[in-house]
Amino acid sequence: MGSHHLKLRPNYPRSRTGCLTCRVRKKKCDELKPRCAGCRRNQIACEWPSVVSDPLPVFIHHDSPPSTSVTINDPGQSDHSVVTSDLLAHGGSVLGIIQPKPQALNTVDRAAGLTPLSLLLLRHYVQETGPALAMRTPSDSPFLTTVLPLAYMDDLLMHSLLALSGTHLAYKQGSDHGILHATALHYSKALSGLRHEFAHLQDGTSPQEPRLLLVLMIICHYESLSADVGGAVFSHLKAGRQLALSLQSRLKSQPDRRTIDNEIAGFALEIYAYLLFVNNVTPYGAISNRTLPFDDFVLSLDSLSSFSTFGTMFAGAHELFELIPQISLLASQSIAEESAGQKTPSSELLARAEDLSARISSWTMAETRCTGRPGDWEGKLLAAAALQQGLHIYLATAKAGSTVKDPAVAVQIQGHVDAILHITEMLTDSEFDCTLLWPCVIGGSCMVIPEQQRNFTLRVLNNRHRMKHLKTICDTLQLLWDDDSPSSYGPHGLSVVMARNRHYLAIT
Known part of the structure; x- marks a missing residue:
């Protein structure tokens, strides 16, 4: 073997049930309490996980507005199969819109007539995929009430919806070849149509900009649900950014937002901002092809709040989403300071972190954002x-730089992980589980207890939506959990593992 040397791995398993300090450091633990030998030897605090009886944050217990308390799974909500039947068989107006009859869509020159399975994909979109995308009931979701009627008249948009529905249905049915083929055809039509329209687009003046951004955002969802790990979502988001900036500028100069084009623009901009936020699960710039600029309008979404569709993706918590990019930037600064040889975070960084921590902790949801069914208030909270x-968690790991060395910080993070898992259980089978994926990925990156890792994986894989990208997320986290390096922990560790394995997960 010449001058090459193998670094032999120790012949003992690394800690699976030891103290939190050893788990975070990914070191062997002899499990002696109250202080294990490793912590005594290194003269560091030895912390052990504790049972959390009520891990929910204090603000959950604030008085809710006067209403009748009901369970999150309201038995009175519309049955999706009934909605599907009424939409596609009877041409009714269950969602408050006039629907065309199926035969009007099933001609060979229309998107829904492209393949014998196309109407099946449309039915699945109405019944399953569309309702899974929003923090609203199907009868109140713009993915059905706004996007679907437009798609009946716009074949480019319809192709994108059918591709999205198809990739969802194909995975649920075990990669059915017929559905995969139909999906590929619709996806190809959507991409070729986008290229054609972009080639003829005049910057800042085209009335097609709102619908093109909407189509791009649907295609982003398709890439994510297809378990894309090559970064296609981020290419589409980069293309959408120019449209988003143009639309935002136009909307500023048009105070009357009651036109259909402006409503489409407002909804497409909200989806763009949401996808930008939730795909920040690492320090900013850690992976170049996942890095997108944070423009002013996404750092403060108040300009979109007057649209009737606003809140579809954020459910009353957009101020919290706005903090994601700021923490991502702080994490990048922390790692840069560490790389420059700085032993402790700068006073400027600590001040920013303190401000962000206060904003996270003090945030409460305005009662005016509780609309719809009485149980929505509990679900949104x-x-x-x-x-x-x-x-x-994101902020604690951002302050720590590349490695969480302080056992006390690890214990705090573990408490937040416990809380996320508890909330996830409470929101099972609720439409309000749509935004749980980002906190679950962040929390999952800091899971060091094997039983929690196993339970988390089972819960995600058995999610009612059965989407392929959920398996990809679990696979990526497993790569992180299996890595022995102490730096393979938290969002920074996630970026290292993704870059090493070229496994760039996308989140919706």
């Missing part, structure tokens, strides 16, 4: 609570 917990 729980979803926002999970987001708060994820933000606390």
